[in-house]
Structures are given as C-alpha cells and as structure tokens.
Amino acid sequence: MKKNVKYLGAAAAALLAVAPVVASTTVANADTVVGDDMAAGSTTPANPQYPAITLDGSVNANVNTSVSSLTSVSAVKNALKVSGVNGAFIAGVQSAKVSEQNNGGNAVSSLQEGKTYWVQTTITLAGLEANKTYTINGKEYKSDARGVINGLNNDGKGVFVAYSFVAQNPEAVGNPYFSFNGANIANGSFVNNKFDIPANVSDIKNIWTGTTAKLLARYEAANTSIQPATITTTDAQIKEQLANQGVSVADNGAISAKAQSFNVTLTAVNPVNNSLTATVKLQFNRNTAFQLYPMIRYENNYIQQGGHNFQQVPANKLAFKVNSPEAKAIAANPAKGFTATTTADGTSGLIDMHVLSNKVDASTVGVYPVTVYATNANGYKTTYSFNVTILPVAASNTRTAVVNYKPGYGVNIWNVLSSTSVAFTGNRQASGSTVTIYGEKTVNGTKYYQINKEGTQFIQAQYIDGETTTPSTKPSTSSNEEKVSGVATVVYNGRGGVKLLNGEGKYQSQVVKNRSAWKVFAKKTINGREMYRIGNDNQWIPAQYVNFR
Structure with missing residues (x-):
C-alpha cells in the first residue's frame, strides 16, 4: 500500500476543513495509527471479544521546535494518551523518530512551515492482565505473564504508533497576506501582472471578486485553517487615489478614456483583529492597440472597442416578456440602446450602429443571439455579440x-x-x-x-432546503452499490476542496482537499451521478472530481 493513501475514518474526518489546512501550534485531533501502516489515517474496528485500548497522539510543535524534543521518552509519554482499560500505561519507549508525511518515512532533523509530519515510535504497554489479548486502535496484541506488551512477546515487535502534526511559524499567525494566481505577494509590493484600464472604478473589484478572481486576501488562523481576510478599499478611496494621479473619474465611476496609466493600492485586514493589515499594489495600463476602433456603448456605458470588452450588457436589460411591446421593439431593432463613436472619449460624435445578425422572435420564448457593429471613417470595425431573452409570462403559483x-x-x-x-x-x-x-x-x-x-x-x-437536482426520483441507497477497490486522488480546480455526500445525495459538512488520496470501497450512481465511497455511507465523492486507479 502506498504511503500517501488514507482511509477516511473518524480520526481523519475530524481533520477535514473547507480551507486548506495550515500549521497548528497544538494538534489535538491528529491522526493516530497503530501498526506498520501510517497511511491508514484511522483504525480498524476493534474485535469485540477482546478489551479495546485507544492511543491518541497530541503534539505541541512549530518550526522552532527541536525534533529531539519530540522523540524523548518523556515527550512520547506526554504526547500519547492511553484510554479504554483501567491501569494501562506506557512503561517504555523502544524507539522514536520524526518523518515528513510525503518523504517515505525517512527521519528529519528540522521542521518546515506548513508541512505535515509523523512521530513514529515503538512503545511498551504495562498494567494489563497477564497472557491476555487486547486490541490497540483495532490491532491485536497479547500481553505476557507480567501483563506487559512489548517486542519480546509479540514476534519481536512492540506497539508501533504514529501520530501526525503540522509545523507552524507562530509569527505568521493572524497576519493578512495577498496572493495572485496562487503565488504569495510580499506586503506592500506590486502584483506581478499588468492590468488593462477598465471602463469603471467598480470594475476593478473584478480582480478580487467573483468566480474567476485571481487576487486573494487571506490570513493564517491559529485553529489550523486558512481564512479569508477582508479587503477594505472602497470605490471612493480608489477614486481618490486616481485623482491624486491626475486621472479623471466621472460621478458614476467611469474612468476617462484618456487615462494611460495608474496604480491602485489595496488594503486587507484580519476580520478578527483589524489592527493586522497588509497592502498590495496593482498597475493599470491602457491597451493602445484597440484605440483605433470605434467605441460601442450601451446606455452610455463602455461596452466594446475593437477586440477589447469593457463589460457585458446586464442580462436583465435584454430580457423581455413574450409578445410584449418591448420584445417586439427589440426584435425590430436589436441595436436599440446602443451607440457608437469614432473615439473612446466621444469627442468626434456619433456614428451609425448596424445589425450583423438578428433572429429574435418576440412571439416565442427563447434565447436569441444578436451581433451589432459600427465602422468608423478609417475603416476600423467594432462588433459586439449578446443574447436577447424572450421570457414566458410568470405563473401566479409562486x-x-x-x-x-x-x-x-x-x-x-x-x-x-x-x-x-x-x-x-x-x-x-x-x-x-x-x-x-x-x-x-x-x-x-x-x-x-x-x-x-x-x-x-x-x-x-x-x-433549496436541501432538495436534490432530481427530486422526482427516489435517491439511490447503499443496497445497489458495487464493491470496488482502488485509490481515488482528488482533482479539483476551485478553492478549498470537494464536499462529500451521503448515500441519498445530500451534501455533508466534510470536505476533502485537492490532491489528497483515499482508498475506495465501492461505487454507485446517486441521482444520475457516479460516485465513489471512501468511508461510510456519509462519505461519497463525485467521480468527476477524482482520478481513480
């Protein structure tokens, strides 16, 4: 079994979080496994005929912690808690080392920020009944005549235990920081990217809002999670910054088409402690190649100039009820509301708008593509395509x-x-x-x-109230699952991770991280989607988010 494969069980589930896990000073819910397979991430169910002993590991460590301080006899005894059988205790430590999780079990001599490590140790348990079999985290061991479990009476093996932790830089906790395209940016520095000047100050926010946002503000929390920081820079503050650089901004936020270059400074704060802040700078330049082309506007807002799109016309502006006067008007002239000028600032006056294609049917519900264009005296042409939506009359039974x-x-x-x-x-x-x-x-x-x-x-x-996408179909149950065996590696391009579902297709609170790998026990189709079970019936992951092998 490969070392980076996990079994999703009770201990591992406790570690799942929406955001990627970062360093923690205290890891109280670390994975603790017994036996020679650290990759298990949980334990085998105990055999009910034998008394069950549980070992839980908890580590206090950061990047400044000496590895030797984690492997001493006293450190191991303090880290491991014994429960389940009265009187059982750790009598000795036969060996101990610290290894990086993704380093094949090789010992390390120092800790690096954000990496996951295992303390691997072999211990002796005492205080047990003589010559009796016990299950320790699900693995069976037998005590000797003294009530001791060690390497002498278990085929030369003591009780092998591994418990994990994440090394943290305590100085980084709480401080906000920016990242762009996944790369962290030093406080106060410029983003390593040049942005085109948008039509409006409000459009600048698209850089850090929406599903395609590339600029993120975050901070490291002390509870093993990465949390979003708050960008506090307002439109009014951006306008003031532009004014200080000689850039004209209209009352509605429109940026002068004559502006050639400016920068904007953003501030992010820790929402829990707003005294902790970070700044980043964005550089904006005018793309001059498209300035030879006519500017198309809608209701006096910049829309398109050459191949440069400033913004889309809001969909609700181009949606009309079937057979309404507005629908008939747009079908007759889909360029209505659009204007064009030879130059961006409009000083040269208006030029004619034309319709290149129009299939709008005002009497039939549907979505219809339209393309309009304008050509200036120099022969440069700007085209803009959009959809006109003809809506049904809304039903009264809302x-x-x-x-x-x-x-x-x-x-x-x-x-x-x-x-x-x-x-x-x-x-x-x-x-x-x-x-x-x-x-x-x-x-x-x-x-x-x-x-x-x-x-x-x-x-x-x-x-909506937990309703699935196909409520008319009875959700599939575990009775029709197909037993399979393999490893599912999470492949997810979004932020955070993939939410798990139960056997009825309802989303659960557990999330698995991108690039993590899990043992697969079964597969089945739930509400039309193929899924793999990586734990119990509350732990199914959609097949679209994994590579299965």
Missing part, C-alpha cells in the same frame, strides 16, 4: 424557500440560456436567505429554480 448552503457563503446565480447552457451572472444568493420561486428549468439534467420575475436569475435546486 412559493418561497430558504437557500441551504454553508453559513456565511452564497450559491451561484445563473442565467439559463437554453436547455444545454447556463451563464454565471457574477452574483450569489446568501445561504439562509429567503427567495421566491417563480418556476423551474432543467439544463443537462440539473434542475434550476427561477428566483426573479424576469426569468434571468436561477439557482440550482439542490440548494
């Missing part, structure tokens, strides 16, 4: 429901474009909030609830 997700977070709000396509709106609905459901649609087998009258906002049905 109902309210509660969004059920992780407290403090929200679920994605989507726009359903067709029976096979959805688009993220950039917004989220907070967990615990109440929504009105106006209807429902199914896209690629996933059920969505409409949560606004216009029919441009949908959330997945699984987040």
Whole structure:
C-alpha cells in the first residue's frame, strides 16, 4: 500500500476543513495509527471479544521546535494518551523518530512551515492482565505473564504508533497576506501582472471578486485553517487615489478614456483583529492597440472597442416578456440602446450602429443571439455579440424557500440560456436567505429554480432546503452499490476542496482537499451521478472530481 493513501475514518474526518489546512501550534485531533501502516489515517474496528485500548497522539510543535524534543521518552509519554482499560500505561519507549508525511518515512532533523509530519515510535504497554489479548486502535496484541506488551512477546515487535502534526511559524499567525494566481505577494509590493484600464472604478473589484478572481486576501488562523481576510478599499478611496494621479473619474465611476496609466493600492485586514493589515499594489495600463476602433456603448456605458470588452450588457436589460411591446421593439431593432463613436472619449460624435445578425422572435420564448457593429471613417470595425431573452409570462403559483448552503457563503446565480447552457451572472444568493420561486428549468439534467420575475436569475435546486437536482426520483441507497477497490486522488480546480455526500445525495459538512488520496470501497450512481465511497455511507465523492486507479 502506498504511503500517501488514507482511509477516511473518524480520526481523519475530524481533520477535514473547507480551507486548506495550515500549521497548528497544538494538534489535538491528529491522526493516530497503530501498526506498520501510517497511511491508514484511522483504525480498524476493534474485535469485540477482546478489551479495546485507544492511543491518541497530541503534539505541541512549530518550526522552532527541536525534533529531539519530540522523540524523548518523556515527550512520547506526554504526547500519547492511553484510554479504554483501567491501569494501562506506557512503561517504555523502544524507539522514536520524526518523518515528513510525503518523504517515505525517512527521519528529519528540522521542521518546515506548513508541512505535515509523523512521530513514529515503538512503545511498551504495562498494567494489563497477564497472557491476555487486547486490541490497540483495532490491532491485536497479547500481553505476557507480567501483563506487559512489548517486542519480546509479540514476534519481536512492540506497539508501533504514529501520530501526525503540522509545523507552524507562530509569527505568521493572524497576519493578512495577498496572493495572485496562487503565488504569495510580499506586503506592500506590486502584483506581478499588468492590468488593462477598465471602463469603471467598480470594475476593478473584478480582480478580487467573483468566480474567476485571481487576487486573494487571506490570513493564517491559529485553529489550523486558512481564512479569508477582508479587503477594505472602497470605490471612493480608489477614486481618490486616481485623482491624486491626475486621472479623471466621472460621478458614476467611469474612468476617462484618456487615462494611460495608474496604480491602485489595496488594503486587507484580519476580520478578527483589524489592527493586522497588509497592502498590495496593482498597475493599470491602457491597451493602445484597440484605440483605433470605434467605441460601442450601451446606455452610455463602455461596452466594446475593437477586440477589447469593457463589460457585458446586464442580462436583465435584454430580457423581455413574450409578445410584449418591448420584445417586439427589440426584435425590430436589436441595436436599440446602443451607440457608437469614432473615439473612446466621444469627442468626434456619433456614428451609425448596424445589425450583423438578428433572429429574435418576440412571439416565442427563447434565447436569441444578436451581433451589432459600427465602422468608423478609417475603416476600423467594432462588433459586439449578446443574447436577447424572450421570457414566458410568470405563473401566479409562486412559493418561497430558504437557500441551504454553508453559513456565511452564497450559491451561484445563473442565467439559463437554453436547455444545454447556463451563464454565471457574477452574483450569489446568501445561504439562509429567503427567495421566491417563480418556476423551474432543467439544463443537462440539473434542475434550476427561477428566483426573479424576469426569468434571468436561477439557482440550482439542490440548494433549496436541501432538495436534490432530481427530486422526482427516489435517491439511490447503499443496497445497489458495487464493491470496488482502488485509490481515488482528488482533482479539483476551485478553492478549498470537494464536499462529500451521503448515500441519498445530500451534501455533508466534510470536505476533502485537492490532491489528497483515499482508498475506495465501492461505487454507485446517486441521482444520475457516479460516485465513489471512501468511508461510510456519509462519505461519497463525485467521480468527476477524482482520478481513480
């Protein structure tokens, strides 16, 4: 068995967290295993005919801790707690070493920040009944005539125990920091990236908000987790920074098209202790290549210039009820609301907008692609494509429901474009909030609830009071699972990890980290999705997030 494979059991489940695990000064819930397989991560169920002894390891360590201080006799005795049988105690330590989790069990001489280590030790237990078999964390051992378990009466082996911990830099705890594309940035430094100048000050926030955000602010908490820090820089503060650099900003936040270069300083604070802060600088430059092209606006907001898109027209601006006067007007002239100028600042006056393609049918519910364009006197052409949505008349039988997700977070709000396509709106609905459901649609087998009258906002049905995506089908149970054996390695491109489900398709609180590996016991299809069981019936992971071998 490979050393980096874990069995998801009670001890391992206690370590699962939404964010990646970081260093902890005290690891009270460390994995503790008995036997020669540290990769187990949990223990085998005890044989009920033998008395059960439990060993739990807890380590106080950081990057400044001497390895030798963790392997002394007194350190091992203090770290290991014996329970289950009255009078049992650790009488001696035959050997002990510290090894890095991903280093094949080789001993280390010092600790590095954020890495996981095992204390590996062989101990002697005493205070037991003579000549009696015991299970220690599920592994069977027999005591000798003195009531002792050691290497002399167990085929030359004492009780091998391994317990894990994560080394921490105590000076880093609580201090916020920024990272961009996964790389940490020194406090007060520039991000190693140049950004195009956006149309509006509010658009700058897209760099650290939304599902595609690359700039993150975080801090290391003392409870073995990485938590989000709060970016406190406001639009008003950004406007002030730009004004100090001679950049003109309109009252509505529009940045002058004449601006060629500026930088913005962001501040992040630890939300638990706002005296702990960090700053980062962003450099913005004007992409001059597209300035030869006409500027297309919608309701006077920058939309497109050449191949440079400033922003999308909000979907609700292009959604109309079937057979309504507005729907008929947009079908007749989908360029309505758009204007174009030869230059970005508009000083040269308006030029004509044209329709390149238009298939809008105001009498039929659906989503219709449209492309408009403008050409200036120099022959440069700017095109912009968008969707017009013709909505059904909302039914009167609405109902309210509660969004059920992780407290403090929200679920994605989507726009359903067709029976096979959805688009993220950039917004989220907070967990615990109440929504009105106006209807429902199914896209690629996933059920969505409409949560606004216009029919441009949908959330997945699984987040409404725990309802799954196919509630009309009875959830599959463990009775139809297929026994398989192998290893599932988590492959997940998002932040945090993958949430586990139970055998009925309901999401659980446990999360497994990206690139972690788990033993697989069974597979089955739950609500149309293939899943692997990596523990009990409350520990299923979707096959789409793992490599199975």
